[in-house]
Amino acid sequence: MNKDTSPMGQTLPAFMVGYSLDHSHRVVVGIRATSADAACAVARAAFDAGTLWDDTPDMPLLYDDYEELDGQVLDFDATSVAMWPPADVSVPAARLHAAAHRLLTFARLADTRLPLAASIESWHPDALVPMTVTAQQARELRALLGTLDAG
Structure with a gap:
């Protein structure tokens, strides 16, 4: 039904x-x-x-x-x-606020996966910094970015 x-x-x-x-x-x-x-x-x-x-x-x-x-x-x-x-303008604002919290959580996760700040201090600014995330985390990030773009 x-x-x-x-x-x-x-x-x-x-x-x-x-x-x-x-x-x-x-x-x-x-x-x-x-x-x-x-x-x-x-x-x-x-x-x-x-x-x-x-x-x-x-x-x-x-x-x-x-x-x-x-x-x-x-x-x-x-x-x-x-x-x-149509939804009031308060709705996209609330969704954006919620997405910002999820993005901050993801950014903190990403930070834990990066090399220590002191170890990359002397690296060239254009040097690639390795970081590994799971496929699920990458999917969640892309979905999250989609909600931020829609706001």
């Missing part, structure tokens, strides 16, 4: 199903200042200038996340639609 059809072979109606949870966006940066008020003034100025998230040595980004507010009940809603609309 096709997942888009009922046991009787009829096409099932489409629904957009969602839920909402209230969140608080919390950002914490490191600031050196003469007082708490002065530190808050520096942070406010950086926020207004759009530089609060630049993560610099003088103002390191220490925390940036969304926290669910307590006491919420998870409630789903559904809207009948003729067909699903």
Whole structure:
């Protein structure tokens, strides 16, 4: 049986199903200042200038996340639609973020397979550096690169 059809072979109606949870966006940066008020003034100025998230040595980004507010009940809603609309721009961004984490994991794996940094320091910049990965790892890398290109 096709997942888009009922046991009787009829096409099932489409629904957009969602839920909402209230969140608080919390950002914490490191600031050196003469007082708490002065530190808050520096942070406010950086926020207004759009530089609060630049993560610099003088103002390191220490925390940036969304926290669910307590006491919420998870409630789903559904809207009948003729067909699903195109995905919102938030979807490719979420996929890209997930792919970036997988790419970082692969890059760390690749780094463990490379010769030690000190041993290649004196090599010519164009010298080939040997590295071995399994066929499965090569397939995963190519699939991952495809998801990054699609984002």
